[in-house]
Amino acid sequence: MHIIYHCYGGAHSSVTAASIHLGLISPQKLPTAEEIMSLPFYDVPTQQEHGFLRFLGSDQKGNRIYIVGRRGLKKCFPALVESLAGLLEIPKEELLIVDTVPHVNWMMMLGGYLSRRLGVVSLGRPLVIRGTLKAYPDFVNLVRGIQAKTEGATTI
Amino acid sequence: MKSMVFFCDSNCRAALISALEHLGIINRETATVRELLRLSWWRRIAKLPPGRLLEIGYDQRGFRVFVLWVKKDKELLPRLACSFPTAMEKEEEWKFIDALPYDNRWTGLARNLSLFLGNNFLVHYIFLAGIVQLDLNPYLPANLTPCP
Numbered sequence: 114m115h116i117i118y119h120c121y122g123g124a125h126s127s128v129t130a131a132s133i134h135l136g137l138i139s140p141q142k143l144p145t146a147e148e149i150m151s152l153p154f155y156d157v158p159t160q161q162e163h164g165f166l167r168f169l170g171s172d173q174k175g176n177r178i179y180i181v182g183r184r185g186l187k188k189c190f191p192a193l194v195e196s197l198a199g200l201l202e203i204p205k206e207e208l209l210i211v212d213t214v215p216h217v218n219w220m221m222m223l224g225g226y227l228s229r230r231l232g233v234v235s236l237g238r239p240l241v242i243r244g245t246l247k248a249y250p251d252f253v254n255l256v257r258g259i260q261a262k263t264e265g266a267t268t269i
Numbered sequence: 270m271k272s273m274v275f276f277c278d279s280n281c282r283a284a285l286i287s288a289l290e291h292l293g294i295i296n297r298e299t300a301t302v303r304e305l306l307r308l309s310w311w312r313r314i315a316k317l318p319p320g321r322l323l324e325i326g327y328d329q330r331g332f333r334v335f336v337l338w339v340k341k342d343k344e345l346l347p348r349l350a351c352s353f354p355t356a357m358e359k360e361e362e363w364k365f366i367d368a369l370p371y372d373n374r375w376t377g378l379a380r381n382l383s384l385f386l387g388n389n390f391l392v393h394y395i396f397l398a399g400i401v402q403l404d405l406n407p408y409l410p411a412n413l414t415p416c417p
Binding site: 115163164165166167168177179181183184185186188189190191192193196197198199200201202203 | 361
């Protein structure tokens with residue numbers, strides 16, 4: 114399956130969820146700030162990089178995991194991905210499009226805005242990391258739900 | 270399969286006009302707004318949800334021609350289109366063409382009116398009046414590279 118985690122900027126919540134899915138960070142224990150910062154693309158993408166689909170890796174079952182920052186395309190994003198996948202002859206059933214924004218708290222929003230939009234990294238980054246750690250159990254639950262969904266699915 | 274996708278953020282109006290012009294069905298320079306209003310495509314366009322592709326036809330070079338619209342952040346579409354086949358490890362030749370790269374005063378007026386009035390006939394008319402006046406020569410598909 115192709116599992117696409119998407120959020121506003123593709124810099125924090127989607128990266129965290131995808132990394133949990135891939136086992137880059139343990140779902141059993143809370144990671145340290147250093148572990149969070151070492152995740153690929155965490156607090157890195159700029160506005161010019163929004164919209165680019167990034168392949169992060171394959172999980173143990175062979176599902177391909179992607180992240181993307183889809184900005185304000187929230188409602189139509191699943192339809193858009195399904196349309197593009199259709200042109201590539203990838204069936205709808207092989208796609209799982211996961212919005213991670215509902216699990217984002219105010220600290221992640223404010224920290225992300227300060228760091229990515231305004232460029233005040235020294236202020237925004239500690240805040241967004243703190244927010245990520247606070248929301249971490251929610252991301253773990255989200256990923257577990259996704260993994261359970263893909264249990265019976267075919268792999269590619 | 271080669272595909273060409275015309276997209277816009279004006280409820281698919283500009284995308285449809287550009288696609289039909291590309292296929293040689295209409296000529297933007299000579300078409301009047303009344304002629305455009307009579308196009309039978311508008312009913313299908315009205316039902317097309319944002320983010321969904323609608324196939325319009327095949328061009329002479331064998332490209333399948335589609336239209337697509339989103340409400341905002343349309344600049345993300347070429348980026349997504351560019352990275353999508355690469356990330357999925359698939360080969361695809363597709364071109365994404367912004368059918369409304371800039372607003373003139375009429376499309377701008379229609380856009381503002383649609384915020385208050387919704388998408389009624391007046392807004393539709395003003396949009397089309399603006400779209401036929403756009404000079405899109407610098408944005409012709411031949412001048413576009415498939416990926417930034």
